[in-house]
Amino acid sequence: MYQQLVTHNGKFHADDVFASVILTQLFPELSLIRTRDEKITDDENNFVYDVGGGEFDHHGIDDQRQHENGVPMAAFGLIWQKFGETYLKTTMPTITSDLIVKTKAHVEKSFIIGIDALDNGVTTYQSPAFTISDAINDFYDEDHDLESFKSAIAFAKGVLENHIYKTVAKLIAEKEVIEHATFISDELLLLPVVGTWKDYVEHFDKCRFVVMPRKDGNWMIQGVPVSHGSFQVKQPLPQINKPWIIFIHRTGFMGVVDTQEHALSLAKSLIDNSLL
Structure with a gap:
């Protein structure tokens, strides 16, 4: 079992904040720390993401992992790919397994790809409008690093859960439409x-x-x-x-x-x- 959740310190972004939403939900017993100390990021007893060069870090030069439309994956996409279905079962335990699969794919396409694209500088998804990433970054306070990160997580949790609930409602309504x-x-x-x-x-x-x-x-x-x-x-x-x-x-x-x-x-x- 892991000892703690570990991501990078300093300026945070939407991808590591939303990834943290999922991980803090699935591993509520683990403390969260933000650091680049290699002794901590290299410790196999820690769940490390968006830093350290492991499975859930997308910053490697040769990292070729991407979504179906070619957008490179960031921490959010990598965590969603691995834990998305488990997170949905935890968040909405009454929905059917086939609806979980459809919801996971729909949320990736309609929400997660955009976050990953912005983090990787894919300009196709850039907009002059105020983005979710802008909102997340506004929580950052250099003097209160961890506290501001946790505030951003709380905000992102509401955004993600609301999107999931609306996606499920849309898929159920669409099923009724097709049947009638x-x-x-x-x-x-x-x-x-x-x-x-x-x-x-x-x-x-x-x-x-x-x-x-x-x-x-x-x-x-x-x-x-x-x-x-x-x-x-x-x-x-x-x-x-x-x-x-x-x-x-x-x-x-x-x-x-x-x-x-x-x-x-x-x-x-x-x-x-x-x-x-």
Whole structure:
């Protein structure tokens, strides 16, 4: 059994802070120290990461470990790869094993790769917006090194857990959508339940519109994006005045009507180019 968790001292970054979130959860009995003292980092009785040149340090010149999209791994990715499923089982013990596997992969793709990319200077993921890495680094206080590191861990723990919970909810909702989805035609999908649908619909090139209920009792017709993450849709809705049309967004990406029947009728007329 390990004696203590060990990572580098000095300026910390999002990758070692988020890695520490996982490790302090899985090894709560171990104390955490920050040092570059080789006597400590070379001690096999310590769990050492992001320093020391071992299994969980990515700073070696010849380190070729990377995510599926080619982004080099940092400490966060290396720890997630090894302990992600165990961490998810500990954090959400009631979810099924297949959902754990899907959640692990989704969180890596949607969150961890970005952290690892920033730590490795992969500029594709850089943004002028304030990043998670910026927020983490703001906790650093040179005069109170360990205390500020632990404060950053507490912040990062909330961020990571929130992302995981939302990912699980999204995957469950997406499963419901797939089970209940009905293609009225190749170009029109009816969803009788509210849920995440865009990732699913991306697999169907011809689909142009999705009709689904709203929580307020009305129905929505939404255009399918031209590509993943795009705000542009394949066929925008024109501005149409009908008593049963409640709202059409000025960009045409979606509209709200009073009933499922009217939503389907509107979608079919747009597809057939026979405006009501």
